[in-house]
Structures are given as structure tokens and as C-alpha cells.
Amino acid sequence: MDYISVIRFAEKYGISERTARNYCASGQIEGAFLTGKTWNIPADALLPHKRKGRISPLLKRLREEKEAGMKGGIYHRTQIDLTYNSNHIEGCRLTKDQTRYIFETNTIGISAESVRIDDIMETVNHFRCIDYVIDHATDKITETHIKHLHELLKTNTSDSQKEWFAVGDYKKLANEVGGKDTSKPEEVHQHMKELLMSYNAIQSITLEDIIDFHVQFERIHPFQDGNGRIGRLLLFWQCLQNGIVPFIITEELQLFYYRGLQNWGHINGYLTDTCFTGQDQYKKMLDYFNIKY
Secondary structure (H helix, E strand, O other), rough: OOOEHHHHHHHHHHHOOOHHHHHHHHOOOOEEEEOOOOOEEOOOOOOOOOOOOOHHHHHHHHHHHHHOOOOOOOOOOOOOOOOHOOOOOOOOOHHHHHHHHHHHHHHOOOOOOOOHEEEEEEHHHHHHHHHHHHHHHOOOOHHHHHHHHHHEEEEEOOHHOOOOOOOOOOOOOOOOOOOEEOOOHHHHHHHOOOHHHHHHHHHHHHHHHHHHHHHHHHHHHHOOOHHHHHHHHHHHHHHHHHHOOOOOOOOHHHHHHHHHHHHHHOHHHHHHHHHHHHHHHHHHHHOOOOOOO
């Protein structure tokens, strides 16, 4: 029998070398064996079979409450909490009460202070993004899905009127995040393709896999703006998809979240601990609404 290396196997199926080694180490590739520290993989070996998406009790309840237009449940609470906190991290000036009012009444109410139109539009659009995530939670995440989320988020904002701003498409101009370089515009498609291939090839996805995907997504920074919100929407999607308790990065966790992003790869515990704290907060909501997890 002919054998190939981990590198060759990874290239053959468009996955990362780390993922290929994990498959070998966990016994998911039949006939693979170690010689010293080198894995030998049968040349005709196939990728491990991926499980189909499942519907958790939480996802089932979210879909039921969304379809029924139910107020006061976990769907209602998630829409307000996730939208307010994710937008607030990015500088939205709307208060949580204003965010709730927009969701509940589809109006902006009266405010003593001026309100930015973009804050209103991106809040309404974010509600629609969450609906899209709930509707497609069991789908394999693709570039098309990610671009559509960006289109939903940025439609009818001032950014959508700018000639150089690509709504629903990858960035045209180079940008940076936290003072660090990100993928160049001409590199984004390839980097996103590689990231998704590697992630979608994982047999049993863990919270750490989801967090790692998030960090890599933010380091690619594929869009001109909106990367943080799209990334956090994907976090929620990936947790729903894999039966993992989701979490919301609240304003109290914001600085710890930034520290975790910056240190991922050196001290992973910073970000994982922050996400665990967010999970604990969301579990309290699940307990209140009597949803199993």
C-alpha cells in the first residue's frame, strides 16, 4: 500500500496540517500510523465523515419563539442582549433601553439627545442578522453566508453610500485592527477559503475550535467595517450549530475580550476564560427559561 504525508493529505483535501494530524491522532483515519514523529497515511484514505447539524433544545426554542413572534422569551432576550452589546463594543451610542424599544415597537421613540441614523439602521439590521443565524444555524458556514450577513448588517447605512465600501463583499482597501496588519484585500478570499476548509473539516468541534476560528477571522479582517459584529454573530451561529452553550460578550467583558484576542496563541486562557464567563451568564438565562443544555 502507498502512503502519503500529513502535508500531502492536507493539500489533497484543502485542510490545515493541524487538522490532519488531529484526525490521525484521534484514530479517525483508518490505517494511519506513526514512524517516529511522522504520520503515514494511506494514499486512498478519505476525510472522516462529518456529522449532520443537530437541533439543540435552545435552537428549537429560538425558532419556535421567532416564528410565533413571542415577546419576553429567550429569543426576545437574545435579540436585545446580543445586539446591544455587540453594537456597543463598536461605538454605538444607543442605550440598552433604546435598543429594546426599537426591537419591541419598530420605532425609535423620543430622545433628549440626538441619535445617529447609522446606529438605528445597524441595530435594526443586526436583529435581521440574528434571525438569519437562527434560520441557518444547522447549515455549513460558507463564504456566501458570511457575505450575506455583512450585506444584512450594512444595508442602508452611510457606508453603503460610499463608492469604495463593498457591502456584502470583501474589503477593497487595506485595514488594520489594534495597530496590527490584517490580510491584504487580494489575499482575503484565499485566507477565508482556507479558514473555512480547515474549520469545516473538524469532526467534533469544540469551544476552543470555535474561538480559534473567531480569532483567525478577526485577524484576516475580511470586510472594510463590521468585522467584529460579523465575527460575534458567527460565534453564536457556531455554538448553536454544535450544541454548545452560546455566549454574549457584554460590555463588562469587553476589555478582557480584547486582551484575549491579542494574546491568543500565547496565552489562550485569557480568551477561553472570558468566553466561559459569557457562557455562565447565558446559562443563567437558559435556567430561567427552563431550557436544557
